[in-house]
Amino acid sequence: MALIYSEKAAKMLLEKGIKPSPIRLKVLTFLLKNPTHPTADEIYQELQKEILTLSKTSVYNALSLFLRLNLVKSVNIDEKETRYDANIEEHGHFQCLSCKQIYDFFHVPRLEEKEELNDFMIKEKRYYYYGLCPECQQKEENNEKFNWNKNS
Amino acid sequence: MALIYSEKAAKMLLEKGIKPSPIRLKVLTFLLKNPTHPTADEIYQELQKEILTLSKTSVYNALSLFLRLNLVKSVNIDEKETRYDANIEEHGHFQCLSCKQIYDFFHVPRLEEKEELNDFMIKEKRYYYYGLCPECQQKEENNEKFNWNKNS
DNA sequence: TTCATTTTTGTAATGATTACAGTGATAGTA
DNA sequence: TACTATCACTGTAATCATTACAAAAATGAA
Incomplete structure (x- = not known):
């Protein structure tokens, strides 16, 4: 290998x-x-x-x-x-705001750029998404439950 | 104003x-x-x-x-x-690789993210494009003509 | 070998951003 | 009016990724 x-x-x-x-x-x-x-x-x-x-x-x-x-x-x-x-294949990147891990995604664009960028020669496109990965969503939900219990 | x-x-x-x-x-x-x-x-x-x-x-x-x-x-x-x-409206940015100027574009996505990011909670999307703006394309064409004349 | 070119190293500089401590302004209260 | 606490602002020093640069090492051809 x-x-x-x-x-x-x-x-x-x-x-x-x-x-x-x-x-x-x-x-x-x-x-x-x-x-x-x-x-x-x-x-x-x-x-x-x-x-x-x-x-x-x-x-x-x-x-x-x-x-x-x-x-x-x-x-x-x-x-x-x-x-x-x-x-170097065209693909996007997602970063989890909580754990900072970066994930690739490949189902990118087919943007409808239309007139707007018609006269521009586009050589490279970058897609950066930010949010929560499945694991960190889970953790957040658990925290909420925990906090809810504490305050009630 | x-x-x-x-x-x-x-x-x-x-x-x-x-x-x-x-x-x-x-x-x-x-x-x-x-x-x-x-x-x-x-x-x-x-x-x-x-x-x-x-x-x-x-x-x-x-x-x-x-x-x-x-x-x-x-x-x-x-x-x-x-x-x-x-x-803070969702929009993309294009930067000219030659003159470095940054342009906004608003006809973004309707990406087909499909299954791939289904379980991710996306909070922000950034679109960065790079290339040549119309003016710099023009300049480049002129340079090519110039060089072609020189070499022939 | 000898010489020129390329690769690699080590140190110092750069430059954007942040940390931090102190100073100044402001507002509420007695 | 004076007191106090909080917040806004400043100035300097630190941080840290990246780059500049010059010197040393490796390579390769003649």
Whole structure:
């Protein structure tokens, strides 16, 4: 399995005409293996376990190269820090306001943009939804019951 | 006109049960008057011309209060800095990758979310589009013609 | 080997935002 | 009028993700 991902990463890099250097390979492989929208720091923390001399700048270098080459997408649902996604298929992201987890969704748009953006050349669309995931809805309901009991 | 905006601002604040202090009034009035998605710093720079002792912290304080009360929305289309929008009606934002200008669009969704997000409680939806505005498309076409002439 | 180019590292800078402590204004009360 | 508590505002310092930059290491060709 690990083999497959790193081979895919190497192929992706070669197809874009850049050298599959050790760090680039590791970073891209990590993103393919972990479609959990990690931050640059999370990638750094994980890879540092294998590559003891890894520098954070190298991670940023690799990531910004990948962004330029359209190998990965950045996900800015999280106000503070940028996340990275090796799935470049058009899809939306949902973030739970309570547990902060991010979920993908793929049944996006078919927006009726009509006249409004007719003269604009649209190159990328991002969909960020916020709300409560099923688990946190459940928790909230339980809290309400609890509070209701207390106050009565 | 200026009167109308500041009166509306005062009314909005009172309706939410908070005191329309001088700075809050100025910040909210500015946002109502300037639906151009200004950054905190842009607001600060402008208001500082009238209120010489204004501190940036006060601008941030006012803005985060407004966000909590749902008087304004933050717009994070711009990776680096947060922008603010007093139009809280559901609408999308388009940013031109060339001139960086941000445009509103209102013909949003009627997404077919179907099963996928059925169990999620969606509280907010953000639509960020990126591309080229009509003017910058024009410029790009002209550049291409120019380059074509040069190389031939 | 030698040299040039590319990759990687480490440290310092940047810049938006937040924390915090202190100062000032305001309003209600005795 | 003075007192007090609360709230608004300011200024400075801290935080933290990201970028700049220069130097060191690796690579690859001649």
